[in-house]
Amino acid sequence: MNRRVYLDHNASTPVHPEVLEAMLPYFSERFGNPSSVHGFGREARDGLEGARERVAAFLHAGKEEIVFTSGGTESDNLAIKGVAAARRGGHVITSSIEHHAVLRTCQALEQQGFTVTYLPVDGHGIVDPDDAQRAVQPDTILISVMHANSEVGTVQPIAAIGRIARERGIPFHVDAVQTFGKLPIDLDASGIDLLSFSGHKIYGPKGVAGLYIRKGTRMASVQHGGEHERRRRPGTENVPGIVGLGKAVEVRARDMAAEATRVAGLRDRLWEGLRERVPDVRLNGHPTQRLPGTCSLCFRHVESESIVLGLDLKGVGASAGSACTSGNVEPSYVLVAMGVAVDWAMGAVRCSLGRDTTAEDIDYVIGAVEPLVAKLRSVSAVRA
């Protein structure tokens, strides 16, 4: 029987046992609607508001600045569309390597007459704050730049970009889905007005996330309904999920720093091991300004999905950097934006480590990758 090694924590994480334990009563015993005035409702509301307090404390924000949503995608949509809807038009600045939740929302705004600048990145995937400064126009209404990229893990200089936004009085949105609970975030020092975060990337449940909205940020509703979440996100709250998110944040506040050091060590062990044993492999992203658990690799002249399938058959869950959908393969737009050549980009594989990853797991993966890549290259039609 193969060992099973999960190296896809940037996609999702297992729910932490303490999180699950905190959630369970809210499915059955404390099941009320938090908007109800009776005792059943009050119990649910206590859970909801307790979670809000935990998240707010973690971010050093006010309780009233936290809005719960159904996922990172909704948070990004609410931030961008909410700011845009409060204005009649204007210009948005974002980066070319944002998650689709941001990119496609910006593209949707373009259809409505807004204009958008997509900032380039360098070979490490970093946005140059000077480019952001130069992109600002008199009618710029929003700057949205992610904290760290999910594919390559590069951490952006958000404090420098935030300063530019603040000097010009432009709202600054940060998609922090990959960094919230993994890296420290200082909302004030980074000039952040809106921050998207998610539960299932930090050992919380799926289907729950949030958006920090700095008090005074001019937003309009993009969804209409009841009074929930101060009307900013109407709809009955996912109480068990939100309680889980609150607990996950509490656990992250406790474990985050030590885990980041340990996981970064394993990440580097993986890269060093592969670099020694596998020819024609490169590391994507910034060598140091990178998520602790993210190791994005390109294997030249091997196709991503064949590596991922071969690893899957060895019990290893990793992620393909290029996706074949309906017979059409596109190399990752993130790697393309970073200037990675197609013959490398087609062989991109992301390994994202987490709290359960061990040194033995990493050594097993190195041992599995080496013969797999050699075999795939031996049958390849494009390698001399």
Place this chain on the structure above:
Amino acid sequence: MRYSQTLIEHFRNPRNAGMMHDPDGVGEAEDRECMDLARVYLRVVAGRVVEARFQTYGCGPTIAASSAGTELISGAELGGVAELSGARVEAALGGLPDDRRHAAEVVSAAIRAAARDALARSHERRSGSV
């Protein structure tokens, strides 16, 4: 698992992988959309394929299809091989998901091209010897 056990077995242990020196026919096919590339070599004796080999760049199903396709045509009459359909390669794999049908198509196209090349060379040799 979204792939058949047969496909997985061919991917794990590809048959007939590697190049062939002095083949009697060579064919190549590329799927420009998915960037897969398959090259097939044939050794032919008395109008039949006695050995087929492949070199393939592509996703797991395309590598498996190359293995299954070259196995399928070993011993087959060249005229039939020149008409090999993608559906036959797919059947030899135990089926493919809709979004991976291209694997059988690109491999069958490379096999047909190799067979046509072998037929053309054979025709040239016969013409040259008259």
